[in-house]
Amino acid sequence: MAYGNASPGTPPTGLPAESERHASWLELFFDLIAVAGVAQLAHLLHGTPGGGDLGFYCLLFLAFWTAWMCFTTYGNVAAEKVHTRTVLIGMFGLAVMASAVPGVRTDHAQAFALAYLLVRVLASRVWQGRGEVVADWPVAQLSVGVVPWLVSLWAEAPTRYWLWAAGLAVDLGLTFALSRNRILARAQEEWEEHAAGDKRRARPRPAAARFDPRHLDERLGLFTLIVIGESVALTVEASSEAEWTSRLASLAVGSFVLLLALWALAVRRSCGVPLLGFGVLAPRFALPLHCVTTASLGALAASLGGAVEHAEGHVPAGMRWLMCGSVAVFLSVGLVAGVASGREVRWATMVGAPVIVAPILLGAFAGRGFPAALVWALVVVARWPWLYDRLSGRRHEQGNASA
Incomplete structure (x- = not known):
């Protein structure tokens, strides 16, 4: 997989040509929880699904996948420095999302949204203080897309579903609209402003997170x-x-x-x-x-x-x-x-x-x-x-x- 300015098939500087790492037991456990949610989502298409059912399935699947991918990105970059407790909390959030799927059209919609908010905010906070910018997949670090989900806690159907879709659209839009160099440049500018304003609490200069x-x-x-x-x-x-x-x-x-x-x-x-x-x-x-x-x-x-x-x-x-x-x-x-x-x-x-x-x-x-x-x-x-x-x-x- 090509990353940054590397040519296809060339690993980032500092990584071996063939990584020795494999998915840990914690990561496999996390994946099983996520797929349990996919199995729950499949039941939304049971019987004779219509266009609305398919659209709802796609919306919830994208939410599940995005939440899972945020923690997958964290695990990939942090490697052995992953905080197990943080991952377990994220796992619990995905489990709540999965449990809420059967009743997400009725009384479990707020639980689904709250669990998604928990996972996304937690996944964003793990990057604080690391000095790394996930320029190749900014959704993992940005949290602006959760704002419509927060508003949806006070909305009724179908407005809440449109708010969920809007939040996911913001995430995907920023991912493709912001180039890798632009994201890094913006992070450098924020670091310089912070360093100039508060020299007593210096933060590490931001650098692009390296995927394995x-x-x-x-x-x-x-x-x-x-x-x-x-x-x-x-x-x-x-x-x-x-x-x-x-x-x-x-x-x-x-x-x-x-x-x-x-x-x-x-x-x-x-x-x-x-x-x-x-x-x-x-x-x-x-x-x-x-x-x-x-x-x-x-x-x-x-x-x-x-x-x-x-x-x-x-x-x-x-x-x-x-x-x-x-x-x-x-x-x-x-x-x-x-x-x-x-x-x-x-x-x-x-x-x-x-x-x-x-x-x-x-x-x-x-x-x-x-x-x-x-x-x-x-x-x-x-x-x-x-x-x-x-x-x-x-x-x-x-x-x-x-x-």
Whole structure:
């Protein structure tokens, strides 16, 4: 992963080419709590979700992911200097957010907002006194986006949800609007003003926080892997309560193979993003792709679990579109990541068109088929990038042999 002015694949100064660090037990525990929230969010799409349900899911997922990412950034930079108590408090905040999801549309909305405020403010305060500026992912350090969340404590639905969306939009807007150099320059100016006004309490001169690229890749990849595992768990849970028939068996096997195909595209890549090469994108671009990737997997889990209930009939339109749309979004992220990783135009055309158009066509015209047939069709779509690479490699070998 490229950071700052480093060339792709080049680690920041002072970091080894291959980091020796791995995710700690505390970090893994933290990730499991976050994914528990993703599992709760998937239930928001149960049944026949509409556009409003999907929008609400995306809003809450972004809030969960942002809160988790703030502490992931802290752990990555601070390494062994992480304050365990601080991380545990942040973990508790995420657990409250997860617990509040089932009733977030009614009496648990304030609890959800308060827990989010706790996590974000705590994640911002951990950088005080460290003399480091998270210029590559400023959301981790800035707290201006929590102001609308604070106001939402006195608002009613749907106004509170618009305030939540506004707060998240501020965070993302600042992330992309403020360049790395501008953030560092502003931090230097504030330091100079403080040093001139109060020389008795000197603070360390601010410097750019250094990410550990391999450790960050591992954390994000593990998060993606755990979300895929939760998708399998939701399908298994739904299957255990249904009557076991040949159609259910075909659907269950197809669901597992589909998730396996998506796993092959994502987990063995950088940041758990499908087809993203190592050292290609800076965090402010790679991390949003990870958010979209995992959100699409969570939505797919909900649709696969719901499809089990209709194994002997037809998939409702809303559930069908959710399933096909989730796969299309996941593969679209892979298309963007593949192009960013240096894939040629021919690849983008020959792979991109099928993986985007085919799920849309299936969502529109596969309403009369059984769920198992739809899932197996999506398996073919998900395996197309791999198959195209195999066919292209074989043609290339035959061309070299002919020459």
